[in-house]
Amino acid sequence: MTTEDILLLDTPLLRQLTEENIGRDPNAVALDKRIAHAGLVATQVKYLQRARRKLPSYYEARAILPPLAFEQSSSEAAATRKSWRGDVCIDLTCGLGVDSFHLSRRFARVIAVERDAALARAAEINFRRLGADNITVVCTAAEEFLNKFAAADGRADLIYADPDRRSAAGRKLVLPEDCSPDILQLLPLLKQFSKRTAVKLSPLFDVAECFRLFGTGCSVEVFSLGGECKEVTVEMSDTDTEGSLGAAIAGRGRWSYPYPVSAPATTAGFAPPYRYTVIPDAALRKARLTARYAAEEMPQAFAVPGDSYLFTNTLPAGAIPGKVFEVERMERFDPSCLKRELRRRGIHSADLYTHGFPLAAPELARRLGIREGGSVRLAFTAVGPTLWVIELKEVIL
Numbered sequence: 472m473t474t475e476d477i478l479l480l481d482t483p484l485l486r487q488l489t490e491e492n493i494g495r496d497p498n499a500v501a502l503d504k505r506i507a508h509a510g511l512v513a514t515q516v517k518y519l520q521r522a523r524r525k526l527p528s529y530y531e532a533r534a535i536l537p538p539l540a541f542e543q544s545s546s547e548a549a550a551t552r553k554s555w556r557g558d559v560c561i562d563l564t565c566g567l568g569v570d571s572f573h574l575s576r577r578f579a580r581v582i583a584v585e586r587d588a589a590l591a592r593a594a595e596i597n598f599r600r601l602g603a604d605n606i607t608v609v610c611t612a613a614e615e616f617l618n619k620f621a622a623a624d625g626r627a628d629l630i631y632a633d634p635d636r637r638s639a640a641g642r643k644l645v646l647p648e649d650c651s652p653d654i655l656q657l658l659p660l661l662k663q664f665s666k667r668t669a670v671k672l673s674p675l676f677d678v679a680e681c682f683r684l685f686g687t688g689c690s691v692e693v694f695s696l697g698g699e700c701k702e703v704t705v706e707m708s709d710t711d712t713e714g715s716l717g718a719a720i721a722g723r724g725r726w727s728y729p730y731p732v733s734a735p736a737t738t739a740g741f742a743p744p745y746r747y748t749v750i751p752d753a754a755l756r757k758a759r760l761t762a763r764y765a766a767e768e769m770p771q772a773f774a775v776p777g778d779s780y781l782f783t784n785t786l787p788a789g790a791i792p793g794k795v796f797e798v799e800r801m802e803r804f805d806p807s808c809l810k811r812e813l814r815r816r817g818i819h820s821a822d823l824y825t826h827g828f829p830l831a832a833p834e835l836a837r838r839l840g841i842r843e844g845g846s847v848r849l850a851f852t853a854v855g856p857t858l859w860v861i862e863l864k865e866v867i868l
Contacts, residue, residue, distance in 0.1 A: 472537040474589040476511060479534045481596050489515045489533065494547070526569060532600040535593045542565040544632065545671075547573070548696050548721050555667065557628025562618070563613040563652060564633045568594040572603050574631065581606045582627075584616045613652040617660050626664050633671040645673045646686065655684060658707075668707045674700040678716060678758055681705050682730060685747060687714045691730070695754035696721040696796075703757075718754035723790045726755070728763050735766030741773045741782075741854050744801045748850060748861055749781035750824060751793040764792060779827030779852050795868035796848065804851060804858035810839050820845035824863075827852045 479485055481801050489512055492500045497520070500506060501513035510645045512664045518536035522529050522670035525546045529536065544566055550573040558579045562571040565583035567590070575598075583589040583606055584599075591610035598606045609616055613632070620627075634650035636643060647655050647670070654661075654670050662664040672681070674693075681691045685705050691714070694702040716728030749772070751761045768791075786795065813821075820842040823832040828851040835851065848863040 472514075472539075472589055472593075474592050477535055477537070477589050477592045477596065479508060480511060480515060483621050485512060485515075486533065488512045489519070492516050493533075493594070517701065526567075528572070528601060529567075529569070529597065532597065534600055534752070536567070537590060537593055540590055540593070540639075541695060543567075543635075543637070545569045546696065549694060550699055552694065552719060553577075553669075553792065554723070555629050555631075555669065557666075559627045560629045561616075561627045561665070562631050563565040563616070564631075564635065565594050565608065566590060566633070568597055568606075568608075570631060570633060571606055572601055574599065574629075575603045575606050578628070579605065584613050585610055586612045604813040606843070607640045617657060621660060621664055624664075628666050630661050630665040630668045631671075644700045645675050647672060647676075651678075658685075661767055662707075662709065666709050670705045672703045672705060674703055674757075676703050678703065682714060687730065688712060690715045690717070690727075691758075692717045692719055692722070692725075692727070692866070693754040693758045694719045695752055695757075698753055700757050715759065718752070718758045718760055718792060720752050720754050720792055723752070723792055726760065726761065726764055726792055728767075732760065732763050739765075739771055739773050743763055743782070743859075745773075745782040745784060745798055746784045747782070748798055748863055748865075749783065749791060749793045750779065750796070750850070751778055755792045775827055775852050775854060777827045778803075778849065782783055791868055794866050796850075796863035798867055799862040799864050801859065801861045804860045806838055809860060813839060813841060818845075821847040821849050824848070824850040825852075826850075829853065 488506055493516055497513045497517035500516050502512050503509055506512055518538060518541050519530055528547060528689040550569045556577045560574050560578040560581045562795040563587035565566040565571050568583060571581050575710055583594060585594055588610055591608050595608045631638045632654055634652055635652055636650050638644055644650050678691050685707060692704050693700060714730035716730045717725055718733055719725045749750050753763050756778040759778055765772045765774040768787045769783055771785055772781045774781055823835055823843055825832050825835060832843055850861040850863055852859055
């Protein structure tokens with residue numbers, strides 16, 4: 472989307488046309504010859520409809536949503552969890568501006584840096600519509616901005632960056648040094664004039680590698696939404712003395728431990744049957760904190776190695792970082808017997824959980840002669856050399 476498109480979408484006519492067609496099928500809007508600039512209006516209608524869940528504030532403000540920027544943007548659920556506060560914040564990678572907007576609620580002033588002229592213009596317009604008048608958009612490359620900021624002896628309480636993780640060809644990138652800007656290269660400069668630096672990395676990035684690259688004094692947090700890992704965030708402070716590793720789950724809470732995370736001094740042994748099975752959330756598994764969490768919060772639980780499951784007869788008070796099921800039955804896995812049992816019960820499909828199991832769900836379903844999905848839930852895992860199958864009841868937490 473060009474700067475001209477952005478300016479056109481900001482005109483009273485196209486704002487009115489977008490509003491009048493907000494509830495229509497975008498394809499029908501695009502083909503409607505009565506609508507001026509129908510293709511452009513249809514694109515806005517399409518992405519505003521999608522923004523109702525991902526970016527509700529942007530939907531309510533009828534923000535301008537360039538498609539690629541929308542796809543790459545943080546969700547508001549992820550942006551609102553950021554709790555840093557202070558005077559001056561610099562967002563080196565503004566993009567659509569979702570993070571800048573939510574940071575502006577906790578900082579007196581936010582400087583949003585965006586190298587793409589069209590995106591920078593869209594961000595300015597959107598911040599105005601959102602009522603965020605304490606954000607200044609600077610259209611330049613992050614590296615150029617930092618050099619000028621340092622030359623002016625500037626100071627910031629927080630520098631935040633979510634580097635672009637797509638190559639020029641559209642390929643997804645994971646390594647920080649491949650992304651733009653290269654935060655690893657900029658770190659020495661950032662530390663000169665910022666009390667705190669926070670960097671969002673690919674959800675595929677390894678947490679142990681974070682500490683190797685950014686130092687053992689940093690804090691690393693894995694964030695998940697709807698059972699899916701969305702972010703790995705690294706935070707560095709000029710006063711850091713001890714690192715930490717945590718998992719944050721939207722709607723559940725945060726669990727954080729000093730790094731390196733020590734192995735539990737004692738763990739409960741495996742003693743089936745159990746009343747409950749906990750399937751750890753993606754954030755807890757990604758951070759490899761399941762055993763540590765169990766030792767702290769559920770000392771009577773057995774933690775299956777590899778962050779697979781927790782088996783327990785009692786549940787702690789408060790939120791649990793995962794799905795909790797009651798156990799219907801638990802037995803050693805015998806594929807022939809299980810296949811016959813499923814056939815006898817008329818079960819032709821089931822949800823299959825295979826954490827720590829040597830077979831993936833599609834192959835397991837094929838061998839059992841069933842389809843994936845359905846009201847029956849079966850969990851599979853390995854404890855030592857023995858394979859187990861657990862039939863689960865409804866999710867209770």
